Amino acid sequence: MMSLVLLAEQVLNGLQFGVMLFLMAAGLTLIFGVMGLINLAHGSLYMLGAFAAASVAAATGSFTLALLAALAAAAVAGVIVELLIIRRLYDRDHLDQVLATFALILIFSEGTRWAFGSFPLYLDIPPALSGPVSLPGGIDYPLYRLVLIGAGLLIAxxxxxxxxxxxxxxxxxxxxxxxxxxxxxxxxxSRLYTLIFALGAALAGLAGALVGAIQSVQVGMGEPVLILAFVVIVIGGIGSIRGALLGALLVGLTDTLGGVFLPEALKLVTDPASAKAVGASLASMAIYILMGAILIWRPTGLFGGRA
Amino acid sequence: MSREAQVNLAVVVALVLLPLAAHLMGESYWVTLATRAAVLALAGVGLNIALGQGGLVSLGHAVFFGIGGYSMGILAYHAQTYTPLIESFGLPGTNLMPVIWLVAAISAALAALLIGALSLRTTGVYFIMITLAFGQMFYFFALSWPTYGGEDGLSIYVRNRFPGVNTLAPIQFYGIVIAVLLLALLLSHRLARSPFGLALAAARQVPARVAAVGLDPQRLKLVAFVLSAAVTGLAGALFADLNRFVSPTMFSWHTSGEIMVFVIIGGVGRLMGPVVGAMVFVLLEHLLGGISEYWQIAFGVLLLLIVLFARGGLIGLVAGREKAHG
Structure with a gap:
């Protein structure tokens, strides 16, 4: 019974992680599907949203204003970057797009470090959403994370x-x-393209702000999420919003459940210390193994039609 | 002699003479800086085989760089602690550079065979994202695997040996690195003009025609990917030896991005592109890094300008556009 509660909690954690990945992946997949652009700097917009939210929350104390600031900051930054740089890249090959957006990452990351310093900022969960809530079956689960799951699914x-x-x-x-x-x-x-880029940026900024309240807000926070969002898109198929949702939930669940249950499962066959070490290493690779398996089965992803 | 050949010759002469001059003036710091540039250039020469000749935009070459680094780290760690590499065989570690290089290149090639076989099932942007993802997998694996230092990395106290050379003297170690780099450049040059290289260039440009004459484009690309990884793996081993330290950072995707940046700054598909790119990068890192700790902002702007406005890279600016091949 105890382990069933644990399982339910971890499934919820996986879902929460998954829907936040979806917010990132949805923008990326739209931008790629419509404009044919691979945008490495999408993680920077996530970071920007989190920093905007943390600063506004610190200044005003309002979480709602913080979220609005995150949306606005990421969308405005998206529009500026699209008008100045990104629109010159639509006709270029993927190599140029990779390099130019890699350059944008350097500028955004170091610029943020310059403006805010290297120490992480913190964003508090608003009082109305903090604390646990009792779910049927005797599970106590943080209300804020439940709200994240709900908000993510609503946006989807x-x-x-x-x-x-x-x-x-x-x-x-x-x-x-x-x-x-x-x-x-x-x-x-070209107006449609700017609009789509801004929409993707706003979604990334919102995700950054929402996740910023349960993790620390720091430079470089967007990059691991960006790469996971790529894994999501590879699994789901480029250009497909539904594929992005399915892929995000699969990756979220695999990562969370793998991290908890692989070490436990290995304890059955080996001693606890090495089970913990090997299990943790295997768990960190689990989503990439999932990606490899799906690639062998369907090279263009679950919902992808074309290569 | 074409403009590009003149530029290439000038770069080789500078590679040999400038560090020698720095050594004679007692500036061993500049010799070390040149060694760093030469090692990074070697990693770029490796990537250029896949990227320039094969048209494969791999954002996962840090995997091979890191595998090379850890090959050195693990072998030298067992040599310095006098512990066997594999308990049951009693196989010892080693601090002999040629052996380490061989292990590094072969391990990187094997990893590339596996990653390439999976990634080459796709093309274009999928290929970029998948190589990036596999890179991240190795990064997290190195972070969470505690045997060889995990997050903290692995320090090697004495630089590895090469018969007949005092590797601890900066100029002598530079000599080794530059010899390897020149050999790799020669290999890359010969490869581009070999029957394999011509078939590979054709597979990059018009895969369907290559298939029509009975060659398998995917197989050509896979071989290029594996060769490319072996050279980058070798660079990883030398990089680790230069710093006498390996850490998961070698696997990080920023490393992949930087290796790609060297190739692009210099000029994609140009023989000396990675060398010029790495020299400029190390020089800027040193000069701008001395002015401000946020030098990467300026570097990012410079990179943007090169991508947007100078499409042949620096060599392209000096030597003019590449001749169109038929």
């Missing part, structure tokens, strides 16, 4: 509705399929 639903049901969604899908034809029908393609 909203994005899906936006893409499939609204006029802007139709334009996004049209831009994904045929850029020239869409432009010929009188849609301002």
């Amino acid at each position: 639903l909203g994005l899906d509705l936006m893409i499939t049901r609204t006029r802007i969604g139709i334009r996004i899908r049209a831009g994904e399929n045929d850029r020239e034809m869409t432009a010929a029908l009188g849609i301002d393609i």
Whole structure:
């Protein structure tokens, strides 16, 4: 019974991690699907959101204002970067895109270190959302993490509705399929691109702020998340929002459950000390092994149609 | 002699003479700096085989750099502690450079065979993301594997031996590194003009035609990826020997990005591109790093400008655009 409670807790942790990864992956996959751009600097926007939230929360004490600041800061930074640099890269090959966005990471990371110093900032969970909540089955689980899961799933639903049901969604899908034809029908393609980039940036900034309240806010925090978001996209298939959600949940659950249960499972076959060490090493590799397996099975990802 | 050949010759002469001059003036710090540039250049020469000749945008070459580094670290650690490498065989460690290099290159090549076989199932942006992800896997593995220092890394107290050379003297160690680098450049140059290199260039440009004449483009790319990894692995072993220290940082994706940056600053697919790139990087790191600890902001701006406006890299700026090949 005890282990069942533990299992339920870890599944919730995995879901929470997964939906936050989704917020990152959704923007990345949209930007790649529509504009054909690989954006390494997406993690910097995540970091920027977290720093904006932590500073505004420290100044005003309001978590709501902090979240709004994160959204605004990341979206504005997204628009500026898109107008100045990113739009010159759409016609370039992936190598140029990788290098230019790698350069952006250097600028954003060192710029943030220059402005805020190397010490981490902290963002407090608002009082209304702090503390545990009792779930059926005798599980006490932090309310804030439950709210994150709910918020992430709501955003996923909203994005899906936006893409499939609204006029802007139709334009996004049209831009994904045929850029020239869409432009010929009188849609301002470059404005659409700026909008999509800003939307992706805002989602990343929001994720950074939300996660910033349960981790420390520091320079470089976006990069591990960025690489995991890439794994999510490889698993889910480029350009697919649904694929991103499924991939994010798979990666979140694999990472969290692997970290807890692999060392436990190895204790059955070897001594506790080496089970802990080997289990931790294996757990850190689990999601990449998952990615490799899915690649062998479906090279373009679960929802990906084309290479 | 073409402009590019003149530039190449000038770079080789500078590689040999400048550190020698620094040594004669007693500036051993500059010799060490030149050694660092030459080792990083070697890593770039490795990547350039996959990137320039094979068109494979690998953001995971830190894996091979790190494997080379840890090959040195692990072998030398067992030699310095007099413990066997593999308990049951009683196989000892070693501090002999040629043996370490061989182990480093072969281990990196084997890892590349595995990663390449998986990653080459895909192309384009998938390939970039997958090589990046595998790189991160090795990074986390090195962080969490406690036997060889885990997070703290592994220190080697004395630089490894090379028969007939005092490796502790900076200029003599530089001599070893530069000899290896020149050999690798020769290999890279010969490779590009060999039947394999021509087939590889064709596989990069028009895979369908290569397939039509009965060659397997994927296989050509895999071989290039493996060769490229072996050279970068060798560079990793030398880098570890230069610092007498290995840590998971060698595996970090920033390392992959930096190796790629050397190749691009110099010029993709140019023989001396990685050498010029690494020299400029180390020089900027030293000069700008002396002015401000936030020098990477300026470096990022410079890199952006090169990517956006100087597409042939620095060699392209000096030697003009590459001739189109048919």
